[in-house]
Amino acid sequence: MATRSPAPPSPFDTLSRSILPIPDPVYVGLTTYDAKDPDTSFPPIKALRPPTKAPNVLILLVDDAGFGSSSVFGGPCHTPNFEKLAAGGIKYTRFHTTALCSPTRQALLTGRNHHSVGMGAITEMGTSAPGNSGVRPKNKAPLAEILKLNGFSTAQFGKCHEVALWEVTPVGPFNQWPTGSGFEHFYGFVGGEANQYYPGLYEGTKAIEPDRSPEDGYTLNNDLANRAITWIRQQKALMADKPFFVYYAPGATHAPHHVPAEWSDRYKGRFDAGWDVLREETFERQKQLGVIPADAQLTARHDEIPAWDAMDDALKPVLARQMEIYAGFMEQTDHEIGRVLDAVRDLGIMDDTLIYLIIGDNGASAEGTINGCFNEMATLNGMPGIETVEFLRSRIDDFGTPKAYNHYAVGWAHALCTPYQWTKQIASHWGGTRNGLVVHWPNGVEAKGELRHQFHHVIDIAKTVLEVCHLPEPAIVNSIAQAPFEGVTMLPTFTDPKAPENHRVQYFEMMGNRGLYLDGWTACTRHRTPWKADAPPPFDDDVWELYAPDDWTQSSNIVDQDPKRLADLQRLWLIEATKYNVVPLDDRGFERVNPDIAGRPQVITGNSQLLFQGMRVTEACVLTLKNKSYTVTAQVTVPEAGADGVIITQGGEYGGWTLYCLQGRLKYCYNFFGIEHYITTSDSDIPSGDHQLRVAFKYDGGGLAKGGDVTLFCDGTQIGKGRVEQTQPMGYSADEACDVGGDTGSPASPEYGNTGNRFTGDIAWVQLDIGEDNHDHLIKPEDRLKLAMARQ
Structure with a gap:
């Protein structure tokens, strides 16, 4: 199929699009009695389309991948398709997420901060507080709804973790499901994670079963790519002139780390030296690639994360196998995303497709405990101790297979967030929030393989997509007056590597971990870590840190040198937190699982x-x-x-x-x-x-x-x-x-x-x-x- 040729200006370019749905045109003119009358004339019906210059939009979101995981940003996991996409576009080295999946996804899909759209944590931990309710306010319509009402075809594939827990039922309500949030088609799962061999799938809102078994070669990664390819081909075969918006979020590489042995076996022996060596190797590759400065410092491993040499020698073969499986899982994910990209190329529409590849909705996950686990559910139930070293050794051959529900150890998560401190959930530091981003759009990004170092956040994507598509932020959607987007446009950086930084201030908060960015300065405090079950301290006892603009990795805390600046940033954090519904802070863990305590409805x-x-x-x-x-x-x-x-x-x-x-x-x-x-x-x-x-x-x-x-x-x-x-x-x-x-x-x-x-x-x-x-x-x-x- 040929590339969509440039179209001449059309009436769609002059439509007023500030009120959605766009009101129907009203014909005023001669109305005849007989349709055969020569004077009978009505304007032809035209199917709604976006402005003529609007490209296709494809957003690809990898799950639970640290900045130092993929080879495109210096990591150990071979991702040739990501590298190919980056070679034809640009890489952002200072792009940020929220440190957790549901919040990042809702922020991405709405262009607003996560607490602004009720997603202060995952949906399973929703409370009655506005910033943590798990309910998207009606005055913050999602991007898919805006694009659909402007004439795009819309589809989502993979993980949906934005539906309030009490609404994940066969009878709805479905207004927060993908098909109630602007996506005309949905194929995937609803929740935080999926078994790659036995996923709980939905098509639209109907529960369905996979068409094959694991014994027949089924994996969710492959299934999702097949479905996306089929939908994209069908959409272009039937409506070549209509751009699409596809959101592809496979749920990989979130636990459980499931992948056929043909992928994980490629890494046999690669990680036997342990996570401390892996950090050093990754750090050197990152400097060679230029994704961190040549003078950047590798942050120290915190005492809460054990050294590789301190681990039980009897456990080390299991630990190495955990990382082999994760790397294979990432490479399989790259392969399946590559198939989707190849389908776009084969249709001849790659030049006219804006692609965002976000490598991680947060940092690498440290939810697998110090030793890793064979069954993640033991950890989530607060019972990691039932998996002894002997038990883990006895199951080493089952890791990654349908017999396991495995997750790697904290040390690997930390290594995959190189060169930064901490991991997923810890929003205070870049290890939890800095993720690799690739943008590819030949018709709008002429740069090939260049880097961009401007600070940006996931809330900036929706704003940029609207600008690229020549669409305004709507004032009204479905009769509801809309609050403004909270991100900024990234468009200037598409063509100018030295474009001024326009995202000046950004708060971060997750489970009490919090930080603030302002014009290069960062103030932050780590309140709790995901692998420790002990109660966190009172918020007022938290110890804050301060990092200067030239400290790329947050390696040198200078709080003693500039206490006034820290105080100013702490005050600004509180202002931002109040503005966006971050307070009251909530660091509760298992208590929020109980709906009576959390104050949310029960089905x-x-x-x-x-x-x-x-x-x-x-x-x-x-x-x-x-x-x-x-x-x-x-x-x-x-x-x-x-x-x-x-x-x-x-x-x-x-x-x-x-x-x-x-x-x-x-x-x-x-x-x-x-x-x-x-x-x-x-x-x-x-x-x-x-x-x-x-x-x-x-x-x-x-x-x-x-x-x-x-x-x-x-x-x-x-x-x-x-x-x-x-x-x-x-x-x-x-x-x-x-x-x-x-x-x-x-x-x-x-x-x-x-x-x-x-x-x-x-x-x-x-x-x-x-x-x-x-x-x-x-x-x-x-x-x-x-x-x-x-x-x-």
């Missing part, structure tokens, strides 16, 4: 819940059964051939529970982080016909994560008894569903696979009940009706 309340066959819902949509006694009752019809398959399951291979039948017998499996599987089996087969099957779990009590006794019932009669020694206190999974009638994700029990596990009979309903009861009674239809009415 499910009360002590009972009904579910029906075919339902697939997220963990937030299910009654919380953790750390308490409960029963699960299912009304089923067993066929003559006997019962097989899953009745109900929650979670997956890395933690959860499932009630199922196998070879005619009723079974309950509690999966403790994939480490232990406590399976209770009925003493006899379930006969054919209609039955109420039930599992009762009697919690031991006395705190979190305790065990309990399991009893199985059929029609009120006890048919089996077992024991669960320990349970997961906070969450089963980050992305697995609760399924009725099958297990659509990874298998929660080792006794069945991820395919062919659907229940062979019929399920009328499943009821969850919290608390102990006389488990021998049957639930009558009128009882269920009362329950349903009580929930209205």
Whole structure:
């Protein structure tokens, strides 16, 4: 397909676009009685288009990648497609994010600071405070909505982590989902991370399953690229004159670090020398590339991050393997993004496409603990200690495979943020917020392989896109008066490497870590680190640091030399924080997971819940059964051939529970982080016909994560008894569903696979009940009706 040729000026160039949707034109003129009358004449209908000079826009966002991760910025991960894109465009060496995924993404998609759009942290930690609510204000319309209403085709692929937790349901509301936020098409997942082998996928707002299994070669990275390529080709085949806006955010390289061995094996032995050597090697490459100055200083490793030589020698092979897998994951991500870029080239539209490649929505992730982990859910549940060195060594060959849910150690995260201090979540320092950026647009950026050193922030992208597309910031969108964008344009730097710096001031804050940039100066304070579980200090006890404009890496704290300047910057930080809803500061961790404490809505309340066959819902949509006694009752019809398959399951291979039948017998499996599987089996087969099957779990009590006794019932009669020694206190999974009638994700029990596990009979309903009861009674239809009415 040929490049979209320059079009002559059109009526679309003179449209008033400050009010969106653009009002329909009203015809005023002669109206005839008969359409065959020679005087019958109406202006032809024209499909809305942007101004004629508007290019296609493609934003590519890599996840959890530090400044020193990709080879295009001196890192160890081979990324030839990123390098090729940079060789044909420009690289920004002082581009910044927010230090965490949801906030960066909402800031990117709206052109406003993250607290301004309610995203002070990830959606799962939303509170009732305006800056942390997880709800995008209606007066801050997203970029996709603005572009769509100006005539762009719009599509999003991959990760969406901007939907409030209580809105991730099959029945909405969907106004914050991609298709409710300006994207006409969405294919991807909703949440913080996805299993690369068993993702919880949506097309639009409909839950779907992958078309292949991991055994057939499925990975999410490959699937997303295929979908994006198909959509882009189709869009240009049908509407070649209509530019597109594609937001491609694959969720890689966020944990779990999943990648086929063909990618990770390319790095065998490359990291045996450890993370301290890796930092030094990366630092030298960065100087050679010019992405840091020749006189830049490598920042010191903080005492909270252990030296490689201090690590247990028995663990080092596991640690090296963790990094090999991550590097392979990054290279696979580069390959799949390269396929999308090749599709754009093959269509002949590369010159007319503005591409932003953002290598990381924050610094590299230090959420994997000092030793790294085989199952990240153990860490997220506050139980990293269950994975001993011996356990990690025993699973070394499973890292990166469908059997693992792995994450690398803190030391690797720090090394991948070279040359800066700290990591993801730590918004005070550049290690958490400075990310590599590549801009490529042959029709607007003539520079090839040049560097740009102006300070910019992710909120600047939306403003720049509108300017490039000759579109104004709208005054009204969907009848709502709009607040102004909070970023600045990057357009002057596209053509002038010495363009004056126009992003003069920027606040940073995440979980109490905070900083301020002003005309080269930075003031910052690290309040907490993500791998330490101890309570952070009072905010007023935080120790602030000061760095001068010529200190590229924030390596030399000069607070003692200029206390007045620090005081001025601290005051300015507070002004900015007040302006953008940053206060009240909130450094709570696990407490914010509890919706009652956080003050956010809950999808499910009360002590009972009904579910029906075919339902697939997220963990937030299910009654919380953790750390308490409960029963699960299912009304089923067993066929003559006997019962097989899953009745109900929650979670997956890395933690959860499932009630199922196998070879005619009723079974309950509690999966403790994939480490232990406590399976209770009925003493006899379930006969054919209609039955109420039930599992009762009697919690031991006395705190979190305790065990309990399991009893199985059929029609009120006890048919089996077992024991669960320990349970997961906070969450089963980050992305697995609760399924009725099958297990659509990874298998929660080792006794069945991820395919062919659907229940062979019929399920009328499943009821969850919290608390102990006389488990021998049957639930009558009128009882269920009362329950349903009580929930209205």
